[in-house]
Amino acid sequence: MMIINLLGLGLIALIIWWFWLYKAQEIKMEDNELLITVENGVYSPSRIKLPVGTSIELTFLRKDPSPCAEMLLIPELQISESLPLNKVKRIPLPALKPGDYAFHCQMQMYKGQISAA
Template identity: 35%
Template sequence: MDASSIIVTIAGLALAGFVVWYFFLSSRPVASAVSSSGGVQEVDITVKGGYSPDVIEVERGKPVRLNFYRDEENSCSEELLLPDFSIRRDLPAFKTTLIELLPQQPGRFDFTCGMGMLRGTLLVK
């Protein structure tokens, strides 16, 4: 191997390491739900190439309202799945869809698009 092959190999490994860190190991900001006067925890989530915010923290035993605004027409984001709560909803483009649930158990509950490519997490404390 000559010097240029070694440099390209090292650069490739460094780039692969960065990709793994960015997508799987980096910490994501957590959005806490805001409680309304009626005691409902509410979070606005924008769907555009992913969920923003994609990590949402709520308290158990209190009703939760997730407001999903789909700001795109990409077919991947047209369906929302919350399997742990038996929720499957269509998300119409450029409209807000309300998802209401009552988390009784603490834990980590994932939500995805219908294809499983877009991912988010509901953290119940």
């Protein structure tokens, strides 16, 4: 009985997660910009391709309440920003040179990479 209840809860969680993911992708398409969510230990998407030489704004939505997820660092670009919980934060990037730029939280538990080409 207990196991069946747990399975049911797991299924509900999966459905919520699935629908949330779908919604996030929809926002991205609609605004024609990139929304990066911060949740469950990952940035999604975590690998981002950007064109060289244009200034672009990254949009972050942090859903993870842990303090670890708060800071967003892009060391090569001297970017260090705090992400408010459940609010969209826009971070303008300078025009990029070709190369890879890592971004991560303070303790590097969340990790992502921007590739400019």
